[in-house]
Amino acid sequence: MERGQPAFLLAQLGAHAANQFTERLAVLQLTPADAGILRLLRVAAAISQQELSEKLRIHPSRLVAILDNLERRQLVERKPNPNDRRLYSLHLTKDGGEILERIGKVAREHQEALLSALNAADRKKLTELLQQVGDQQGLTRGVHPGYQRLGKTKPADLKHS
Amino acid sequence: MERGQPAFLLAQLGAHAANQFTERLAVLQLTPADAGILRLLRVAAAISQQELSEKLRIHPSRLVAILDNLERRQLVERKPNPNDRRLYSLHLTKDGGEILERIGKVAREHQEALLSALNAADRKKLTELLQQVGDQQGLTRGVHPGYQRLGKTKPADLKHS
DNA sequence: CGAAGATACTTTCATAATGTAATCGTTTAT
DNA sequence: ATAAACGATTACATTATGAAAGTATCTTCG
Numbered sequence: 001m002e003r004g005q006p007a008f009l010l011a012q013l014g015a016h017a018a019n020q021f022t023e024r025l026a027v028l029q030l031t032p033a034d035a036g037i038l039r040l041l042r043v044a045a046a047i048s049q050q051e052l053s054e055k056l057r058i059h060p061s062r063l064v065a066i067l068d069n070l071e072r073r074q075l076v077e078r079k080p081n082p083n084d085r086r087l088y089s090l091h092l093t094k095d096g097g098e099i100l101e102r103i104g105k106v107a108r109e110h111q112e113a114l115l116s117a118l119n120a121a122d123r124k125k126l127t128e129l130l131q132q133v134g135d136q137q138g139l140t141r142g143v144h145p146g147y148q149r150l151g152k153t154k155p156a157d158l159k160h161s
Numbered sequence: 162m163e164r165g166q167p168a169f170l171l172a173q174l175g176a177h178a179a180n181q182f183t184e185r186l187a188v189l190q191l192t193p194a195d196a197g198i199l200r201l202l203r204v205a206a207a208i209s210q211q212e213l214s215e216k217l218r219i220h221p222s223r224l225v226a227i228l229d230n231l232e233r234r235q236l237v238e239r240k241p242n243p244n245d246r247r248l249y250s251l252h253l254t255k256d257g258g259e260i261l262e263r264i265g266k267v268a269r270e271h272q273e274a275l276l277s278a279l280n281a282a283d284r285k286k287l288t289e290l291l292q293q294v295g296d297q298q299g300l301t302r303g304v305h306p307g308y309q310r311l312g313k314t315k316p317a318d319l320k321h322s
Numbered sequence: 323c324g325a326a327g328a329t330a331c332t333t334t335c336a337t338a339a340t341g342t343a344a345t346c347g348t349t350t351a352t
Numbered sequence: 353a354t355a356a357a358c359g360a361t362t363a364c365a366t367t368a369t370g371a372a373a374g375t376a377t378c379t380t381c382g
Contacts, residue, residue, distance in 0.1 A: 006284060007178055007272035008305070009291040014175010015306045016298060017168055050359060059341065064361060086348050086359045111168035117297030118290065123167060126290045129283055130170040136278030137177060144169070145176045211330060220370060225332060247330040247377045 041092045048087040202253045209248040
C-alpha cells in the first residue's frame, strides 16, 4: 500500500497498461476480450464456446453476445460441429486474421510507448523478472485474469440508517 | 498480446496482484478503495470529500456511500469544518488508525507472497524498473488508477439482428 | 444588505456489466 | 427407450457507476 512498494507498483502499472491498451484497441472497435478471443482462435481453431470460456475465464453466457458481435462483423465464424450438433466449432475468418495483425501492431506500439523509459537491457531484465514472478504465481501464460469480482465484498454494508 | 511480452505480463501480473490483495483485504471487510481512503487520511487529515475524490479519482457521489460505511464502522469521522459549513473535515479515528496497521500487515504479507520467486537483489531491481516506467508514464505515486471505464467502448454493437 | 452564481455534499435515476438459473435441443448412459 | 448430462442461449436479478437534480452554504457584486 505504500508508494515505493513493488506489489503496489505492479498493480498500479498493470492497471495503467491495461487501460492504455484498452484505449488503443477501441480504435479498432474491439475490447480486450475480443482481442483475446481472436488471438486464441488463431492457435486453437475449431474449439467450442465452452472450451473458449474455460481458457479465457469468460462466463459462457457473456460469451454469447461477444461472439454474436464478432460474427456479425465477420471476424469469427460459428461452424456446426459434425460430431456433436450441440457444439459450435469456432473459426477465425479472413477478416479476423487481418484484424489480428492490426491488433499485433497496436500491441507493439502500446508496448513501445509503455516501456520507453527503459533501454533494451532493462526491458529484458524486466521481462525476466515478471516472467519469474508470474510463473511462480501459477499464472497461465497469455491469459489475462481480468478483473472479475472474486470474493465479492462481504456485506459489511448493512443499511440500517 | 503475446505470452512473453512485458506489457502483457505487466497487465496480467498487475491484475493478479490486485485480485490477491483484494482477497486479503476482504478478510478485514475492506475494499481497496476503503484502504486507499484510510491510508490517505493518515497523511492528509482534515481534507474534504471533494479533495479526497480528486486525489483518489473516486466519483464524489460514490464516495458518499463509502464514507457512510467507514463512518458507521467508526474508522473515519466527518467533522464539521468551522470555516465552511458545506465542507466536511475528514479524519481517521482511533479504530481507523488501528485497522490501518492491520492493512499494512496484510500488504506486507501480500507482497511477500507475490514476490517469493525473487531474491532481495531482484526485488530491488524490479522495484527500480517499475518505478522508472511509472514515473515516465506520469503515474502519481501511491494512487491506483483503478480500472474505470475510459473511452467507453464505441457502440459497435448496433443490434440489427 | 441581498440577489445571483458557485460550491460541497447528497440523492435520485438511468444504464451497463455480470452472474444465476431456467430453457431448448442434442447426446450419452443405462 | 428413458433419464441424465451437456452446450448454447435466454431471461432475470444484482450490482456498479455516472449523470444530473436537489439542498444547504458560501462568495461576489450591485
